[in-house]
Amino acid sequence: MRYQQALGKALRDEMARDPGLFVVGEDVRESLRGVTKGLAEEFGANRVLDMPISEQMFTGFATGAALAGRRCVVEYQIPSLLYLAFEQIANQAQKLHLMTGGQAKVPVVYFVPGSGARLGLAAQHSDHPYSLFAHAGVKTVLPATAADAYGLLVASIRDDDPVVFLAPAAALPTREEVPDEPFVVPLGSGRIHREGHDVTVVAVGHLVHDALALADELADEISMEVFDPRTLYPFDWELLAASIGRTGRLVVYDDANRTCGLAAEIIATAAEEMPLLAPPKRVTRADVPIPFAVELELAALPSREQLAAAVRHVVREEVRG
Amino acid sequence: MTAELYRTMRTIRRFEERVVDLVNANEIAGVTHEYVGQEAVATGVCAALQRDDVITSTHRGHGHVIAKGADVRRMMAELLGRVDGLNRGRGGSMHIADFALGIYGANGIVAAGAPFAAGAAWTAVQDASGVVAATFFGDGGANQGILHETMNLAALWRLPVIFVCENNGYAVTLSQARSTAGSLIERAAAYGMAAEAVDGMDVDAVLDAARGAVERARAGEGPTFLECRTYRFFGHHTAERTMKLGYRTDDEIASWRERDPLLVTGRGLGEAVRAQIDEDVEQLLDEAVEFARQSGRPDPVDAFDHVYASGLRPRSGVAS
Ligand SMILES: Cc1ncc(C[n+]2csc(CCOP(=O)(O)OP(=O)(O)O)c2C)c(N)n1
Ligand SMILES: [Mg+2]
Numbered sequence: 001m002r003y004q005q006a007l008g009k010a011l012r013d014e015m016a017r018d019p020g021l022f023v024v025g026e027d028v029r030e031s032l033r034g035v036t037k038g039l040a041e042e043f044g045a046n047r048v049l050d051m052p053i054s055e056q057m058f059t060g061f062a063t064g065a066a067l068a069g070r071r072c073v074v075e076y077q078i079p080s081l082l083y084l085a086f087e088q089i090a091n092q093a094q095k096l097h098l099m100t101g102g103q104a105k106v107p108v109v110y111f112v113p114g115s116g117a118r119l120g121l122a123a124q125h126s127d128h129p130y131s132l133f134a135h136a137g138v139k140t141v142l143p144a145t146a147a148d149a150y151g152l153l154v155a156s157i158r159d160d161d162p163v164v165f166l167a168p169a170a171a172l173p174t175r176e177e178v179p180d181e182p183f184v185v186p187l188g189s190g191r192i193h194r195e196g197h198d199v200t201v202v203a204v205g206h207l208v209h210d211a212l213a214l215a216d217e218l219a220d221e222i223s224m225e226v227f228d229p230r231t232l233y234p235f236d237w238e239l240l241a242a243s244i245g246r247t248g249r250l251v252v253y254d255d256a257n258r259t260c261g262l263a264a265e266i267i268a269t270a271a272e273e274m275p276l277l278a279p280p281k282r283v284t285r286a287d288v289p290i291p292f293a294v295e296l297e298l299a300a301l302p303s304r305e306q307l308a309a310a311v312r313h314v315v316r317e318e319v320r321g
Numbered sequence: 322m323t324a325e326l327y328r329t330m331r332t333i334r335r336f337e338e339r340v341v342d343l344v345n346a347n348e349i350a351g352v353t354h355e356y357v358g359q360e361a362v363a364t365g366v367c368a369a370l371q372r373d374d375v376i377t378s379t380h381r382g383h384g385h386v387i388a389k390g391a392d393v394r395r396m397m398a399e400l401l402g403r404v405d406g407l408n409r410g411r412g413g414s415m416h417i418a419d420f421a422l423g424i425y426g427a428n429g430i431v432a433a434g435a436p437f438a439a440g441a442a443w444t445a446v447q448d449a450s451g452v453v454a455a456t457f458f459g460d461g462g463a464n465q466g467i468l469h470e471t472m473n474l475a476a477l478w479r480l481p482v483i484f485v486c487e488n489n490g491y492a493v494t495l496s497q498a499r500s501t502a503g504s505l506i507e508r509a510a511a512y513g514m515a516a517e518a519v520d521g522m523d524v525d526a527v528l529d530a531a532r533g534a535v536e537r538a539r540a541g542e543g544p545t546f547l548e549c550r551t552y553r554f555f556g557h558h559t560a561e562r563t564m565k566l567g568y569r570t571d572d573e574i575a576s577w578r579e580r581d582p583l584l585v586t587g588r589g590l591g592e593a594v595r596a597q598i599d600e601d602v603e604q605l606l607d608e609a610v611e612f613a614r615q616s617g618r619p620d621p622v623d624a625f626d627h628v629y630a631s632g633l634r635p636r637s638g639v640a641s
Contacts, residue, residue, distance in 0.1 A: 052474060061443070064440020068375070098628050101407070101410070101412060102630075103418055104418065106630075107630075159631055160629075161633070188633070
């Protein structure tokens with residue numbers, strides 16, 4: 001099943017299971033982004049609400065409905081629209097449970113069905129803002145594959161807290177077998193896609209596929225373990241520690257900006273708490289707004305060549321004395 | 322009815338005056354935004370609501386929360402940061418909430434609660450529960466985009482929302498004349514909703530207008546905008562008195578004080594009734610302060626509780 005179809009199946013299965021669940025967003029009835037197609041016909045127009053272009057309002061609207069007992073998925077057409085909604089997510093929904101001493105819960109999923117760069121969309125349509133939400137302690141989900149997208153979307157919808165769910169644009173065309181029966185991938189559980197003993201490569205979102213391709217390419221030379229956190233907050237530190245316990249070496253492959261990005265957090269935590277044999281490395285986006293021309297865009301994004309160089313470097317480092 | 326309205330207003334007034342003393346005595350941390358002068362607005366609006374109806378409040382929220390029926394003892398405990406506070410000491414003045422009474426919280430961000438009211442109102446329509454939602458905001462809040470986004474949707478979908486603008490003439494030091502083009506009523510009317518200006522110093526006038534709005538909302542006739550013209554007698558917050566700000570004159574304050582809603586409503590009650598209520602309120606607030614002081618202080622080891630409804634523990638600031 002294609003990744004995008006898996007997202008649609010997760011929404012359909014959950015809407016059938018929970019009659020209180022509804023979807024809001026822009027053009028969600030016609031389904032510009034493809035994931036909500038047919039839901040209005042199947043479940044009724046009052047379960048799939050087309051909203052005026054008022055992201056702050058419809059994000060807060062979902063909070064209000066959630067406080068009144070509903071669950072909601074809010075779709076954003078562009079990843080950077082989350083900046084408009086940031087106050088309502090990070091400062092309202094996320095904090096309400098604490099601020100009310102546990103009275104309020106806000107089970108809302110903030111869903112971007114196409115986050116990150118997709119070549120040629122330029123600076124305002126190419127961001128991949130997961131680090132911001134992880135930084136704010138908002139549960140943040142970034143599935144790399146179709147089955148994980150299904151299981152994590154179901155888990156995110158059923159979760160009692162706000163969850164930011166970013167489907168990487170570059171992963172949407174990928175395929176993976178997805179079981180017919182509903183299932184859940186718990187938030188906070190990582191996945192080791194490929195075992196290896198020389199180095200742990202943490203790759204996020206669509207970069208998991210890239211890291212796996214590189215592991216194949218380098219197979220004769222280096223044994224790469226490919227670790228996909230799947231959820232960025234909470235992060236599966238235990239699984240990562242176990243992996244680094246075996247390899248002793250770490251490279252992080254991250255599509256966030258370099259400064260204060262997710263990779264920085266992973267490396268800092270590993271340095272403090274895990275048995276690294278050699279200094280780790282990270283390959284990230286440059287701190288550059290994505291330029292339009294394809295050559296420039298590619299130069300700003302993390303690449304497989306950069307990852308290969310980092311992996312080779314880390315593996316050749318002398319073991320610390 | 323008048324006696325009950327007066328009792329609520331008196332409770333808010335004296336609650337706030339005691340809060341000022343407690344802030345000044347450092348028994349309450351931080352600053353609070355007092356509602357003194359504006360009591361008729363919260364009291365009149367909430368008297369038109371039922372227990373299940375929803376309100377969203379503001380940084381100046383104590384009045385709304387009291388008028389909606391919250392227990393002043395647990396409110397006071399919250400302000401003192403105690404475990405028996407309505408929010409278990411996690412919210413304080415700017416986040417007081419009581420979901421059992423439809424109080425979706427005071428809010429530290431101007432107008433940010435408005436869309437909650439729309440979401441709750443939409444849910445009420447879906448559930449045919451008859452619930453209406455009132456959202457309070459100031460003249461300053463009337464310039465927030467999110468409020469206008471919400472007014473648009475509420476009018477478009479005919480949601481049972483009551484937009485209660487408390488126009489006290491200022492957003493901190495900025496007068497309405499220096500902040501606001503055109504008229505608030507005309508802005509609201511342009512969305513196609515009922516909109517009226519109300520004397521916010523007259524609790525009966527507010528109650529009348531709010532009843533009309535609630536009736537329309539429950540009848541499916543959509544939202545109403547009430548511009549309640551009022552005034553705050555105290556500074557923007559408790560700390561203002563030390564700041565020597567010159568944005569308004571003593572004469573202006575004195576002239577509004579002549580229309581103090583407690584004096585106006587109190588006069589109509591007769592001396593004996595009024596004095597009895599005043600005494601009852603004093604006793605209630607004595608109890609509230611005593612209750613708050615007796616309540617335990619939170620244990621620092623509980624600082625990471627109630628962050629996630631799912632029970633997830635947040636990361637702490639040091640490696641384990
Ligand atoms: C969005 C936002 N901007 C600025 C502030 C800081 N602030 C707190 S209250 C306030 C003035 C609000 O004025 P108004 O809405 O008229 O309410 P009032 O204080 O008069 O009750 C400001 C600027 C804030 N809390 N939220
Ligand atoms: Mg004001």
